Amino acid sequence: MTPPLLSVQGVAKSFDRNRVLNDVNLEVGRGEVVALLGENGAGKSTLVNIVSGALQRDSGVVRWNGQEVVFRDTAEAIAAGIIHIHQELSIISSLSVMENLFIGTYEAGRFGVIDRKALRTKSAALLAEVGAGHIDPRMEAGRLSTAEQQMVEIAKALARDAKLLVLDEPTAALTPHEAEALFRVVRMLQERGVGVIFISHQLEEVFAIADRIVVLRDGTVVSDLPVKEASRERVIADMTGRIFQGFSRNHEAAHGDVVLAVEDLADGRHVGPVGFTLRRGEILGVFGLVGSGRTELIELIAGVRKPASGTVRREGKVALPADARAAWASGIAILPEGRRPTGSCRTCRWRRT
Ligand SMILES: Nc1ncnc2c1ncn2[C@@H]1O[C@H](COP(=O)(O)OP(=O)(O)OP(=O)(O)O)[C@@H](O)[C@H]1O
Ligand SMILES: [Mg+2]
Incomplete structure (x- = not known):
């Protein structure tokens, strides 16, 4: 049996004496979209930061394609194919879109000169792949909308041959229409066998896009269910530890x-x-x-x-x-x-x- 793409076992993490992850298990298969849910402060970002090498775990094991790994930094995780698009986007506004796409990865030619024309052609192809073909690769990235910047980040993940894409609240600043465009790209990546960890507070989109839902509460995984077996009520109860009965309105x-x-x-x-x-x-x-x-x-x-x-x-x-x-x-x-x-x-x- 082939091992899962990513397997996190018994991971714990504390900041000073504050324990924020407790014996966490998480698996992501190839072509699987796993939604990671939880209230603010539940530990979602901390967990994915550990997966993508931005933070170090205190204990536990992370396996990548079945092999135990310790990513000392994000560069090591990126080299393995784990691309994390953060809650706060990391586009460099003063650089062009194409410079952002290939920053740190583009090799200069024989005389140390970057072939800008080749860079532009490659960039245009990548942008077209993520449905953002209208963006001019030469444009200053800071002039793009949030949704466009996000598409550039995803195109960058493609350029780096992502095997696992981590999206931390990608739709928080998007319109429903833009979020739909993002989901099309996620589905395309999924068909190519890319695993996706998707963090969101929007339950509707989670139910639309995810194959599996994992809920964290106070740093502990409280449920891990195929989306078909999950319900809104169950997920909210797991996230909050309370049964959700709607907003209590005091009409008087x-x-x-x-x-x-x-x-x-x-x-x-x-x-x-x-x-x-x-x-x-x-x-x-x-x-x-x-x-x-x-x-x-x-x-x-x-x-x-x-x-x-x-x-x-x-x-x-x-x-x-x-x-x-x-x-x-x-x-x-x-x-x-x-x-x-x-x-x-x-x-x-x-x-x-
Ligand atoms: N660098 C840090 N130093 C100290 N404490 C931190 C650090 N990062 C996160 N924390 C704490 O760890 C806990 C988990 O935070 P985390 O950011 O992982 O939550 P989250 O589930 O991503 O929340 P949100 O939905 O608000 O993004 C919180 O109590 C937070 O204050
Ligand atoms: Mg977070």
Whole structure:
């Protein structure tokens, strides 16, 4: 019997005294898409970082094609065919797309000169393969959209002859249409026998793309099921350790006092004037297409973006926050879409744009 492509057995990892992975087992076969699920902080990224050589395990065994391996760094894992596309993309904005594709791997010719024409032809072929043939390889990578940058990263994985592709929350910043394009590429890779570890918080896409679902909770694998045997309810219960009964809405409370009243709020560019009220206990959804100003609206309310006009009232008091710190002090918290560039304590340093 041929061994699985990847087999992780009994892996443990701690940061200082904080144990974040506990006796973890994980297998990925050729052409298999394994979804790795778990709540924030469950240990998903840590686990895949160990697989791709970015972190070292404290104990346990990793086998690659049946052979025990220790990748001392990502370069060793890449050489073996394990390509990890991180939660935060690693495109170098100031380089061209083709330079990004072949960085560190392209060999110069006899006189130390890189044949740019050959590089361009190869790049165009790779981009076409991942359905991104419209991208000009000479273009500066920083000018690409997130979805395009991701396609460049996947094209780069193809250039490096990936056998296992690790995608850590690849769709978090994509529109449904862009995510669909990504899934087409994943399916194509799968048909070629590439194994995929797919981390996502979007259960619908997990059920659409995965062959198997592995759930981590507090660093321990709590379930490992073929997708056919899994259900949303089961997966959520495994992830959280609780039975999910939907959002508990307190309808009485939802008809309580107005806690936030937004009037004629506008940024003088493309948001507003917008107005709405939010009552205690209410959940208000903001819907719109990409570019319609959803994020900007929230940033105006949270003091991150400077409004041109309008008011924001918190519990009756006019409280157009001076900045994110003032908004926080008045009880408005924001969880931004890009947690590395704008999240956590950096929020305090956010300036108005
Ligand atoms: N370099 C590090 N140093 C110290 N602690 C870390 C480090 N990286 C991760 N952790 C901690 O390890 C735990 C697991 O983190 P990890 O990033 O693996 O979670 P995750 O499942 O990927 O979460 P998310 O869904 O938020 O991406 C967390 O408690 C985190 O704070
Ligand atoms: Mg993570």
